Amino acid sequence: MTTVTNTGAASNVSDLMSTMNARKAEVDSVQADTDKFMTLLVTQLKNQDPLNPLDNAQVTSQLAQLSTVTGVNKLNATLESLKSSYQSAEAMQATNLIGHGVLVEGNKLALLEGQAILGVELASAADKVQVVITSATTGKEVATIELGAQDAGVVPIAWDGVADPTKLDADGKPVTLPNGAYTYKVVALRGGEALTDAKTLSFDSVASVTTNAKDGIKLNLPGKGVVTMADIKQVL
Numbered sequence: 763m764t765t766v767t768n769t770g771a772a773s774n775v776s777d778l779m780s781t782m783n784a785r786k787a788e789v790d791s792v793q794a795d796t797d798k799f800m801t802l803l804v805t806q807l808k809n810q811d812p813l814n815p816l817d818n819a820q821v822t823s824q825l826a827q828l829s830t831v832t833g834v835n836k837l838n839a840t841l842e843s844l845k846s847s848y849q850s851a852e853a854m855q856a857t858n859l860i861g862h863g864v865l866v867e868g869n870k871l872a873l874l875e876g877q878a879i880l881g882v883e884l885a886s887a888a889d890k891v892q893v894v895i896t897s898a899t900t901g902k903e904v905a906t907i908e909l910g911a912q913d914a915g916v917v918p919i920a921w922d923g924v925a926d927p928t929k930l931d932a933d934g935k936p937v938t939l940p941n942g943a944y945t946y947k948v949v950a951l952r953g954g955e956a957l958t959d960a961k962t963l964s965f966d967s968v969a970s971v972t973t974n975a976k977d978g979i980k981l982n983l984p985g986k987g988v989v990t991m992a993d994i995k996q997v998l
Contacts, residue, residue: 856979856991859968863998865918866986868964869945870898876923876938878965880946883995885959887913888950893962895921898943905939912950916963916996963995 865881872878882893891909896902905925909917923938931937950960966983973979980988 852979852991853971853973856971856973856981859981859994859997860971861968863965863967864981864983864994865916865963865996865998866966866983866989866993867961867995868966868986869947869962870964870985871895871921871944871946872942873921873923873939873944874941878921878923878944879918879998880921880965881916881918881963881996882909882912882948882950883916883961883963884912884914884950884957885961886952886957887911888952888957888960890951891917891960892949893919893946894949895944895946898945904944918963918996918998965998 863879867883871880880893882891884891889911891912893907893909894903895905895907897904905921907919907921909919922936924936925939927936929937946962948960948962950957964985966985968981969984970982971979972982972988979991981991981994982988986993
């Protein structure tokens with residue numbers, strides 16, 4: 763009896779098992795997935811039954827699936843790369859803000875030696891805009907800043923602490939209100955009707971920046987506390 767050794771078939775089975783049991787050290791990448799698929803497909807074609815070959819439609823379908831998966835994987839990889847680049851750029855931008863003054867939503871101001879900074883944000887244009895300032899200790903209105911007509915956007919304001927320009931001191935200069943804490947509100951009118959989309963903005967400064975994978979980038983402000991980059995309305 764003659765014994766025939768089918769070394770080719772054994773080699774093919776070995777190749778197929780080697781492909782199915784990929785090395786643990788293999789990098790999980792789009793190219794690696796493509797290589798494994800193509801190796802499996804070629805092995806399958808080499809070992810197919812000549813009397814019952816693979817249908818062309820099946821092969822085409824498998825190739826189309828590979829193309830779709832490969833495209834999705836490449837898209838995901840690209841998005842992750844863009845996300846990483848954006849986060850790095852945002853972190854650098856946030857770091858550059860340290861020590862800078864900013865306007866954030868709020869209605870508190872501190873008057874010191876006749877100097878204070880505040881702001882308003884208008885979602886739409888207004889015919890008349892006023893900022894009414896109130897003493898934080900007495901609760902009484904002490905001054906009104908007339909801004910006139912304003913377009914939509916952020917309007918920074920430097921206030922000199924003067925409540926009544928006609929009231930002068932012994933040197934003939936306008937009397938300024940005492941140092942301290944004040945609050946304010948914005949009154950915006952268009953066509954005689956009050957606008958509800960006007961907001962007050964407080965002045966603060968960026969003391970430090972915190973960044974982590976979970977919470978993203980946070981700015982630490984002495985007055986407002988922790989805010990995001992989106993909370994910054996204007997950098998001064």
